[in-house]
Amino acid sequence: MLRMSSHERKIEAFRSHYFLQTGKKLDDEILLILIKISEVHADLKRDNRKSRPQFSSGWDYFVYGMGTIVTATILACLFIALYLIIHH
Numbered sequence: 001m002l003r004m005s006s007h008e009r010k011i012e013a014f015r016s017h018y019f020l021q022t023g024k025k026l027d028d029e030i031l032l033i034l035i036k037i038s039e040v041h042a043d044l045k046r047d048n049r050k051s052r053p054q055f056s057s058g059w060d061y062f063v064y065g066m067g068t069i070v071t072a073t074i075l076a077c078l079f080i081a082l083y084l085i086i087h088h
Helices: 006-022 028-050 058-087
Strands: none
Touching: 006 028
């Protein structure tokens, strides 16, 4: 018996899963596209996790959160003050 590559095992597993769920057979090209989309999706999720900021303590996380809130509040106050100055 020939050894199957990981790619061929994925295709065969997906083919049997799809057939059991729907009772229909898929072409290898369609299966390949679905597997590639799944792999790209997994890579994007992995990259997404890496881009999150890492904090060494709860205080650092608190200061980061306060910075985002304070920055938005200051910008909103500046826009309101500018609006009042222009229209008064």
